[in-house]
Structures are given as structure tokens and as C-alpha cells.
Amino acid sequence: MIALIDYGVGNLFSLKSSLNAVGADVTVTADPEVIRKADKIILPGVGAFGDAVEKLRSTGLDKIIIQEVQAGKKIFGICLGMQLLFEKSFEYGEHDGLGLLKGSVVSMKGELPLDLKIPHIGWNALITKKEHPIFKYINNGDCVYFVHSYYATDCEDSLLATAEYGKELTAAVALSNVTGTQFHPEKSGEVGLSILRAFVEWED
């Protein structure tokens, strides 16, 4: 069973539907016991980093997630959920993340050529950097759907793919059992579904 963590940020309808579409046994939950029993964890998220991390902390879910992942449980963070895996974010101040991956999250403002619009919205091509079980169906150049204004940086050890938008922005990360995508696999058509399928199928 996969625990899809519901901590009150954003709408899980599409994500749950897409997981159902690839045949996942998924439970939407904020219950520590369910998360402990789950085989894998999906951490979603939209909105602001500070609010999200505060919600995880106030419910104690941050500690449970860290414990389970450090014990080897596979986790897949999506969009803000991926950003939360890192040490720090500089979105409206400075906030500590879960610290499961090295790196930090910074704004695109001032980092991109001025003619580029922020947020980075739309379908962009993946530039793959290494192989990983969650990318087993992915080819270099496959397009996926992004919506974000902040991106992860200083994360060379986990970098799985980037997308070109003025510079190469972190698109996907994976380091042993810790994985995530900045883009929305649940909105990326067949390519996105194939990433979710690969996560569901992933065995050691």
C-alpha cells in the first residue's frame, strides 16, 4: 500500500485518480500508523514552502516521514512535496525542510533571463542525467508539465533530470530511496503516468 500524505495543502483528486489509473493500492492519509504500515510514501504539495512545512511540523508528520525514510522506505515528493525533501528553502524568508536530500530551494527571480515569464508554466522536455528505477520508462526529451516559481539547487548528488528554461532547472531528483519531481506527473499525460507506474512497481 502507498500512503498519499494528506496534510491539508492542495487538492489530491488528480493525483489519487492518476495513481488509481496505474493500478496503485493507495490510501490518502494523515494517520501515523497508516504511514508506518505503508510500503511507500507519496508527499504531494502546492502553495508556499513555509506553510507546508509548518503543517507537517504541527502534526508531527515531519518526524514520522523522516524516520520511515531513514529506515529505507521509498518516498516520492511531487512539486512542493519534492522541494520539502531538501534542507532549506528561501521562499518568503528562510525555512528548514525535511533534510532528506542535500540542496536548497531558491526563487527564479533574478536567476533567469529577463524575457522569461515566471512562473515556469507548461510542457517542457526532460534532460536526463542518470538512470533510476522511477525513470525506467522515460526517454531523454520526453515532455512533462511544470508549474513553479522556485527550484532546487546545489543538489548534484541527487539530480535525475533537468529542464531548460533560461538555465537548466532541477526537474527530478533521486538518491537511493528518496525521489521526487518538480513537475506534475499526474498532469503529464502518458509520460507522467509511466513515472507513477514505475514508482509503484519499484522493488529493490
Place this chain on the structure above:
Amino acid sequence: MITKRIIPCLDVKDGRVVKGVNFLGLADVSSPVKLAKFYSDSGADELVFYDITASAEGRALFTDILTEVASTIFVPLTVGGGINTVADFDIVLKCGADKVSVNSGAIRNPKLIEEAAKKYGNQCVVISADVKRVDGVFRVFSKGGRENTGMEAIDWIKHAVDLGAGEVVVNSIDTDGVKKGFDLEMLDAVLNAVNVPVIASGGAGSKEDFVKLFKTLPSIDAGLAASVFHFGEIEIKDLKQELRNNNVTVRL
């Protein structure tokens, strides 16, 4: 490189797609769910659903359909039509919409944009404007293009973006239905005024019209159309191939 988006728009009334559809190989051509699946399989980058129903029963049907579409089709969905309150946003977002398009509701109450953007993020709020030249000035029309609001269009769009709209759909009433191409002059004026994605609507008659749109206005983000796709006059797959042949970056 970010790709240029091709977006079919479906007007839904009492649970059916209107504007006559004429598809080969589709038995139930007015089924929003089947049509959405067909477009998604053909390479549509996003789908827009406009609810043009007036009755409460029709509204309920619309949200049922939206739920069904969002359960089976995994590309971004924008929903518009009759969005007047933050509660209206909430209803369609819970049914699986990703973005919500506001038009007359935001003209009556511009604060709607601000409130919705605060609650759901700028990326969720799309300002859709029906624009027509009146005595040489771009004016915003409301109520489905029937009523001249008297507002200057570029000012209104800029104001909507300042309030928090994260994307703009510009529908030119002057070119809509004429099928002689997009309103490049009007779109250029909007592109010069805002720095959020701009979607061109109104006037597409052929693949060449899309090529011309993206070649003439390199910063336009997407082209939207309804009848040329519904009637099969343009196949999205062919259109994207044609765009790629003309060095426009698209998702194939």
C-alpha cells in the same frame, strides 16, 4: 525549451458539448468525456471547459462531467463559465480542475481575482477577456461578448494581472468565427503589457494561422480554438507536426 501549447476549448451545456461536433470514428460526438479523451490522445496540451448552462440542474451535470474527465484524463484542465465567487472556484477545483477562468464575474467584482489568487495561487487564476475594437480602441465586452463595458482592454488585463491573474486568454471578438487568423495586433498589445502567459483565441481557420501566430509573436504561449478542432478541419497531431516543421517547439 518550454513548448507552445495547443488548447481545444469545449463549450458544455446541460452536460453535452455544443457548437456541433463532426468527428469521424466518434460515435457519441457530443460527449465531453469522449471528446476530451480524443483530444488528449491526439496531443492536446491542455483542455478548457466552459460551462454555458444557466440552470442549476445543468450546473450539477457539469461538475459530474468534470469529475469524470479529471478521473480519466491526465493533462491540465481549465474551467470557466459562471465563475462569480471563491466558492465557485472551490467547487470546480474539488472536481479536478487545475485552473479557473474568470470573465464577467471578475468584471463585476475584480476582488474575486485577488481573493482567489491568495487562496489558490496565481497559477490557478486565468483572466479571460472578450475584446473588440470600438472606434479604434480595444474595449472589454462582458456577458459572452454581448455588452460593451466601456473599459479599455489593455488596462483591464494589466489590472487583472496586477490583482493576481497568472494567465491571460485574449479572445478577439473581431476575428472570432471569421477563420482568417488570430488577431495579431491585439495580441501583440497584450504581450507588451503583461509578463504572464498569454493564450490567443479567436480566428483560427487553418494550420497556417497557428504557424503565423507563433512565428509572428514568439512570446505568445498558446493557441486556443474550438470549432476547427471539433469539426476535424484541423487535426491536432497534424497541426503540431506542421508547427515543428516550421521550427516552433511543440510536444509531440
